[in-house]
Structures are given as structure tokens and as C-alpha cells.
Amino acid sequence: MATSKKTAKVKNQEASTPTPGTRTEEDLLGTMEVPSSAYYGIHTLRAVENFQISRNTINQVPAFIRGMVQVKKATAMANRRLHTLPRKKAEAIIWACDQILDKGRCMDQFPIDLFQGGAGTSLNMNTNEVIANLALEHLGEPKGSYDIINPNDDVNMSQSTNDAYPTGFRLGVHNELMRLIEAYDALQSAFQAKGAEFEDILKMGRTQLQDAVPMTLGDEFRAFASNLSEEQAIMRTAAERLLEVNLGATAIGTGVNTPAGYRHQVVAALSETTGLEIKSAKDLIEATSDTGAYVLAHSAIKRAAMKLSKICNDLRLLSSGPTAGLHEINLPPRQAGSSIMPGKVNPVIPEVVNQVCFKVFGNDLTVTMAAEAGQLQLNVMEPVIGEALFESLRILRNAADTLRTKCVTGITANAEVCRAYVENSIGIVTYLNPFIGHHNGDLIAKEAAATGAKVRDLVLDKGLMDKETLDRVLSKENLMHPEFRGTIYLDD
Incomplete structure (x- = not known):
């Protein structure tokens, strides 16, 4: 929620003697001893004490920190241009922001738990305090x-948590979503390469786990690649929506405590700072209370996870065996598979990716429920939305990279197994429908299944097709790329 106007300050040494190695800071609730070396202050310290929840801290999400700092830099630039922030203060704040953004300084000074009450006020004040103290050090x-540079009055000038926090959050999610897209693109390329490697290996396609019609193993792997390409496009669309921000809205969207022209200036400054095409929301009151962009983003992530999990299911099935399964492909062995069965090797990489995807599915429900839980002009549940989003983005990116480097690039094909399945399958009778009719095809398939005879032999024995035509229809080339489909009748 909105930050307190009664800001923390260093107490007079005569009034209070700090504990060695600490400095005394004061807020509206009283005083606390802050470690002298800490760039954060009393607001951060209270949050650390209050929210001992997951032990997963903002320190572990550098993209979120960078997003918040980019917001603070842009606001200082805008306030300086509008002459509401003195030049010396603005330059010191901007310098401090650049130290964090360009040199990675103070990235360990954000110890707050990702789970926090207050709609993000704790992180906003953590950011304000770190920047203020880094700027003070520069001076x-x-x-x-804080009488020289104040976390509230200077670093947080023209802002509320309710516009600074969601804007920094969106920037962080956008950055991580683009990294996930890059991971999917690399995985897509790996599947595409395998598709080219396996393009001449004929195999049976299957529907409902039953023999269907022939295809190539290359077709199957290229389809995996196409799946991932489609998901990248959807995630890019979701990423674009994150760049519409409510910066300038302050508390509820009315822009209270902002100077004239600030909204335009700060969005332009944020675009300049990030190198992204940032847009101001048309309705700041709506944008301040709405979390739909997060729902859209995580929905895209969930969909991408669903596609990846399905691919892993297929890889596990295609590699099943080696003697009592499909055994059409070999996954690279990564570790011994059993504490009791000698020689057993399991598909551990696809298995772990499946599990990551299941966690993403659960996080999607968290995001949905938290987005629905907002009331009136603000949604206070954004921190848990952030926790879920950043976790999904991190683990799914790692899963995609792991699948690529430890599984897909090392997959090999069992071409002879694939060929045998085609030769012994009744599925090839489908290719003969234009020549012998569906009814005869049924009879041939039924007899082949009952007797174990080959479709080719039964068709020739019954005189349903001549050998030359049959050989042409069932040639490897035609099975791979069907072109010969029967007689063409020309009307008189």
C-alpha cells in the first residue's frame, strides 16, 4: 500500500547510542538497529522480521530487482526534467541506480521474502532505501x-507502491519471459536438427496408441519443433502486454502528488532506460487494480509447459523397452535406474521435465486465484502472483535447457526397429483404399491381424492388385511422401 510519510532517519547520537556495528533508524513504529554495512534500512528490516515464510528472497530474483531499479531511475529522470527534484539529488539517485543496473552492486541487499503482505510496499521501500544509501555514499x-537524500521524499518522489511495484514487476517478468522464449527457441532448433537427421527413417504413426499410417521419424521430430515455435509466438504476444504500465497512477490511478506532464515524461524515461517500447495504460484506475496481464502471461507459460510435457511423454514412450517396448529411439543414458534391477536405465530427463511442468500447472491456479482476489482499486495479492510467475519462468527455462543438452541432442534412432514395425503393420492397408476399396481393406486387415500374414502377400494372393502397382504404392518413397493415390477419372 502507500508508504508512510514519516520516514526513517538516523537518530542523534546524544538521544540514542547505537549498538556497535549498527546504526539507529526510526519510523512511525519506533526505532531499530540496522547493520552499519547494510544499504537497506528500517522498513526492510521490519519486513524481514515479519515475513519469515518461504526463505526464498528477492535477492534470488535479480530480474525483479532490476525492474524496480529501472523504475526508480526513470522517475528520477522525469522529476529532474520537470524540476521537482533538485539536480544534485537526481544525479546521485541516477548514479546509484546505474551502479546496481550496470555493475550489479547491492544485489544482495534485498533480503525480503517473496511472500509478503502490503501489496509490495516492503519491496518498494527496500528499493528506495538501498538506492538512497548508495546515493548518500556517492555524496x-x-x-x-535521510535528511540529505530521503527514501520516501526523494527516491519515491511522484510514486506510490501501487504504480512503482507493478511496473517493476512487469519489467522483471518481461525479461524472464524473453529468456524462456530463447530457451524454447534453442530446444526447437535441437528438435529441428534431429528431424533432419531422421528424415529418411520410416516408422509407423500411431493414433490412440494403435497403428495408424506410416510417417518418418523426422516428421515426428519436426512436429515437436513446430509445437515449440507456436508457443514462442504466443509467449511473445503475452510479453508485449506486460509493457503497458500504470506508472504515474500513484495510489489508485488518479495521479495524486505528481507534477503536470509527469506521466508522459516518466514513461518516456522508462523506455529510454530499458530500451523497450513502454506504453502508458489508457485508464490508470483500471490498470492499477487489474492483474489480467499476469494471468495472460502465466497462461502462455502454462500452455508452453503443457506442450513440453506432452513431448516428454512421447519421448518416454518411443524409447520404452528395450526389448518389451517400442524402442524406436534411444535416449542418452544419464544414471543407473534401479537399486535392485541390474542394467536398468530410466528416462530421467523427460521425467524431471514432466514434473516441472506439473508445478507450473499448479502455479497457474495460484495466479488465477490471486488475480481474482483483488478488491476495489487494488489487488494486494500481487506478491504471490510474482512468486508463482518467477518460479514458473525459472524452472521451465531450466527444464527446457536440461532437456536440450542432456537428452534431445543425444537421441539416436533404431531404424531397423522402425522399419520392421511398418512392414509388419496392418496400417499400410490404408494406402490401398483407393485401389481395393474400404471393405476389401477391412477384410485384408482382419485376416492379417488374425493370421500374422503380411498385407502385401494377402493382396497379391487374392488378386486385388498387380505387383507393379502394389510395389509402387507401398514403396518407401510413397509411404514417406504419399503421391500415388489411385486412378484419376476424367469426365467426357
Whole structure:
């Protein structure tokens, strides 16, 4: 929620003697001892004490920190251009932001749990305090000298948590979503390469786990690649929606405490800072309370996870065996598979990717419920939306990279097994329908299944087709790329 106007400050040494190695800071609730070396302050310290929940902290999500700092830099630039922030303060704040963004300084100074009450106020104040103290250091002043540069009045100028936090959040998610897209693109290329490698290997296609019609193993792997290409396009669309922000809305969308022209200036400054095409939401009141962009983003992530999990199911099935399964492909062995069965090797990489995808599915429900839980002009549940989104983005990206490097690139084909399945399958009778009719095809298929005879032999024995035509229809080339489909009748 909105930050307190009664900001933390260093207490007079005569009034309070700090514990060695600490500095005394004060807020509206009283005083606390903050470690002297810490760039964060009393607001952060209270949040650390209050929210001992997951032990997963903002420190572990650098993209989120960068997003928040980019917002603070842009607001300082805008306030300076509008002459509401003195030049010396603005330059010190911008310098501090650049130290974090360009040199990675103070990335360990965000110890707050990802789970937090207050709609993100704790993280917003954590960011304000770190930037203020880094700026003070640049000016040669001791940390906590908030009469010189103040976390609220200067770093948080023209802002509320309710526009700074969601904007920084969106930037962080956008960054991580683009990294996930890159991981999917690399995995797509790996499947595409296998598709080219396996393009001449004939195999049986299957529907409902039953023999269907022939295809190539290359076709199957190229289809995996196409699946991932489609998901990248959907995730890019979702990423674009994240760049519409409510910065300038302040508390509820009315823009209270912002100078004239600020909204335009700050969005332009944020675009300049990030190199992204940032857009201001048309209705800031709606944008301040709405979390639909997060739902859309995670829905795209969930869909991408669903596609990846299905591919892993197929890889496990195609590699099943080696003697009592399909055994059409070999996955690279990664570890011994059993504590009791010698020689057993399991498809552990697709298995772990499946499990990651299941976690993403669960996170999607969390995002949905948290998005629905907002009331009136604000949704206070954004922190758990962030926790779920950033976790899904991280683990799914790692899963895609793991699948590519430890599985897909090392897959080999059992071409003879694939060929034998085709030769012994009744599925090839489908190719003969234009020549012998569906009814005869049924009879041939039924007899082949009952007797074990080959379709080719039964068709010739019954005189349903001549050998030359049959050989042409059932040639490897025609089975791979069907072109010979029967007699063409020309009307008189």
C-alpha cells in the first residue's frame, strides 16, 4: 500500500547510542538497529522480521530487482526534467541506480521474502532505501542520512507502491519471459536438427496408441519443433502486454502528488532506460487494480509447459523397452535406474521435465486465484502472483535447457526397429483404399491381424492388385511422401 510519510532517519547520537556495528533508524513504529554495512534500512528490516515464510528472497530474483531499479531511475529522470527534484539529488539517485543496473552492486541487499503482505510496499521501500544509501555514499555522506537524500521524499518522489511495484514487476517478468522464449527457441532448433537427421527413417504413426499410417521419424521430430515455435509466438504476444504500465497512477490511478506532464515524461524515461517500447495504460484506475496481464502471461507459460510435457511423454514412450517396448529411439543414458534391477536405465530427463511442468500447472491456479482476489482499486495479492510467475519462468527455462543438452541432442534412432514395425503393420492397408476399396481393406486387415500374414502377400494372393502397382504404392518413397493415390477419372 502507500508508504508512510514519516520516514526513517538516523537518530542523534546524544538521544540514542547505537549498538556497535549498527546504526539507529526510526519510523512511525519506533526505532531499530540496522547493520552499519547494510544499504537497506528500517522498513526492510521490519519486513524481514515479519515475513519469515518461504526463505526464498528477492535477492534470488535479480530480474525483479532490476525492474524496480529501472523504475526508480526513470522517475528520477522525469522529476529532474520537470524540476521537482533538485539536480544534485537526481544525479546521485541516477548514479546509484546505474551502479546496481550496470555493475550489479547491492544485489544482495534485498533480503525480503517473496511472500509478503502490503501489496509490495516492503519491496518498494527496500528499493528506495538501498538506492538512497548508495546515493548518500556517492555524496560522501553516511548511510541513513535521510535528511540529505530521503527514501520516501526523494527516491519515491511522484510514486506510490501501487504504480512503482507493478511496473517493476512487469519489467522483471518481461525479461524472464524473453529468456524462456530463447530457451524454447534453442530446444526447437535441437528438435529441428534431429528431424533432419531422421528424415529418411520410416516408422509407423500411431493414433490412440494403435497403428495408424506410416510417417518418418523426422516428421515426428519436426512436429515437436513446430509445437515449440507456436508457443514462442504466443509467449511473445503475452510479453508485449506486460509493457503497458500504470506508472504515474500513484495510489489508485488518479495521479495524486505528481507534477503536470509527469506521466508522459516518466514513461518516456522508462523506455529510454530499458530500451523497450513502454506504453502508458489508457485508464490508470483500471490498470492499477487489474492483474489480467499476469494471468495472460502465466497462461502462455502454462500452455508452453503443457506442450513440453506432452513431448516428454512421447519421448518416454518411443524409447520404452528395450526389448518389451517400442524402442524406436534411444535416449542418452544419464544414471543407473534401479537399486535392485541390474542394467536398468530410466528416462530421467523427460521425467524431471514432466514434473516441472506439473508445478507450473499448479502455479497457474495460484495466479488465477490471486488475480481474482483483488478488491476495489487494488489487488494486494500481487506478491504471490510474482512468486508463482518467477518460479514458473525459472524452472521451465531450466527444464527446457536440461532437456536440450542432456537428452534431445543425444537421441539416436533404431531404424531397423522402425522399419520392421511398418512392414509388419496392418496400417499400410490404408494406402490401398483407393485401389481395393474400404471393405476389401477391412477384410485384408482382419485376416492379417488374425493370421500374422503380411498385407502385401494377402493382396497379391487374392488378386486385388498387380505387383507393379502394389510395389509402387507401398514403396518407401510413397509411404514417406504419399503421391500415388489411385486412378484419376476424367469426365467426357
